[in-house]
Amino acid sequence: MTKYIDGHRSSQVGIYVHIPFCRRRCTYCDFNTYAGLLSLEDAYVAAIVSEARMRSERAISARARTLYFGGGTPSLLAIESIDSIVETVRREFGLPWEAEVTLEANPGTLTPAHLDGLRGAGITRLSLGVQSSHSAELLMLGRIHTWGEAVESYRAARVAGFDNISLDLMYALPGQTLGQWCETVGRCLELGPEHLSLYALTLEPGTPLAETLALGEVPSPDPDLAADMYEVASEMLHEAGFWQYEISNWARGDNPAPAVWALPPDGKTENISSHVSVHNLIYWRNEPWLGLGAGAHSWFRERRWSNLPHPQTYINAMRSGHLQGYSEAPVSRVTLSGETMMMGLRLAEGITDGRLYEMLGQHLGDLYGGVIDRLAEHRLIGWDGERVRLTERGRLLGNLVFQEFLGTEE
Ligand code: SF4
Structure with missing residues (x-):
């Protein structure tokens, strides 16, 4: 039975589920994610199910518009785990059957059987972390996959019936040339995805890649070259029929965009195409969302909180029925307007x-x-x-x- 508990008007939210497991850490990564902890999977999924129940029963009358599995590497989870979380969000937060349900996936973790299972579990949109089409770059980034495996995963996803696939790419990599970057963008366009996200590499202090750079073992990325890479990719995507609807995100449009950076029809991003990320639009429009899982952040009813970051600590807290977070605070109007x-x-x-x-x-x-x-x-x-x-x-x-x-x- 679907519940909208606290008697107040129900609020539409995006639900984010954090999966903090990776096969190994990439050299640039400073996300809340861990290698070698996948043995916690069952306990972790049970903790997410408990958190969802507790939040829906005790706190709020939220109704889910979208569901997003991020990480980490959510595609490492067994299909039964994904199934159980999707089912819980449908039951506790009334996620509609037709809602967008995205899963971040790493090439190298997907088999045809797994992709079939994901479709069966209700995943409607895949976000594939491709990053580059060059082996030397993938190696430098510490990615677990090759370009060949990325292509294989993409094609297998199509065979499994996924018709909304986003590819994530990174530019401004140490030593990367404009030509190499254009090759990566061109090869990805040839695959025919519905959506692309392009992010400049940020070198976070303390990551192995930042240290390699500090030792002078790889060259520093040049900010002017990074700006050129961004502009050239924007042109390429525009020519290929993509609308840039956000600084780092493009969706294949129903109609050609009149310019590289155009106002969407009637001023509404949804009118560009059915491939814009509905879940991420919630963040950009500063609308409410709930995060479930270790270290996940939430923004609801003018309060912001985040969960305990380590998976085991989070599991222990959920076992003992404690929803207390790592941090919780009201948001001032000045902060709210500035962030909006x-x-x-x-x-x-x-x-x-x-x-x-x-x-x-x-x-x-x-x-x-x-x-x-x-x-x-x-x-x-x-x-x-x-x-x-x-x-x-x-x-x-x-x-x-x-x-x-x-x-x-x-
Ligand atoms: S796959 Fe993503 S989350 Fe995992 S280590 Fe690499 S960058 Fe970090």
Whole structure:
């Protein structure tokens, strides 16, 4: 039986499930993920099921719009585990049968039988961590797969019936040339995915790759070259029929985009195509989400919290029926408005005055009139009195724009 418990109006949320297991750590990774802990799988899945029950019973009346398995490497889980989590989210949070259910998968962990099982368990969208089509780059990144295995996994996913596949790629790698990057983008386009995410490598302190770089064993990525890589890939994707709907994300459009960075039809990202990530749109629009699992973050009813990060500690807490988190705090209005601007401006649709007023009861011009005028003078944002959005130039300098909105409510 589906439950909406606390008697308040039910809220639509995205549900994120964190799977903190990897076969081995990539050299650049600083996510909350662990190699060698897969023996905890059954206990961990039981803990997620308990957390979902406790949250739905004790805390909130949330109704799920989407479900997203992230990690880590969710594709390492047995089909029974995925099945049990999907079923729990349907039961406890009323996830509709037609909802988007994404699973992050690593090539090298997928077999045809596993892919069939994933389809059967209700996964509708795969996000494949391909990263590069060059063996030397994959080796440097410590990935567990080759380009050949990525292609094999992609084709097997098609045979299994997946019709919504996103490929994740990384650029600005140490030693990577513009030519190598274009080859990777071109080879991925030849596969015909519905969606692409392109992220510049961030060298997090303390990771093996950052240390190798500090020792001078690999060259530092050049920021100008990284900007060129981004621009060239944007052009290639535009020509191939993709709409850029977010700074790092592209979906194959129903109709060609009129420009590299175009306002979606009627100003709504959903109108670009059925392949935009509905779950990630929830984050960018700063709408509520619940995170289940070790270290997962949640944002609901103006509070933000995160769970205990280590899988075993998290399992112990759920066994003893404790929902207390690693951190929990209300979010101030200044933070809320600043983050809403920062996240919303990542989208090509930008933010409208109407939406901000609905969220905060204040008008865009009253909150940020001076900042908006200044950024518009520098041609970094466009503002027509109702909608504010990054210009094509502004999207290349997004971080400069975002910081103007943080903590600067007028
Ligand atoms: S697969 Fe992803 S989560 Fe796992 S170690 Fe590599 S980058 Fe980190």
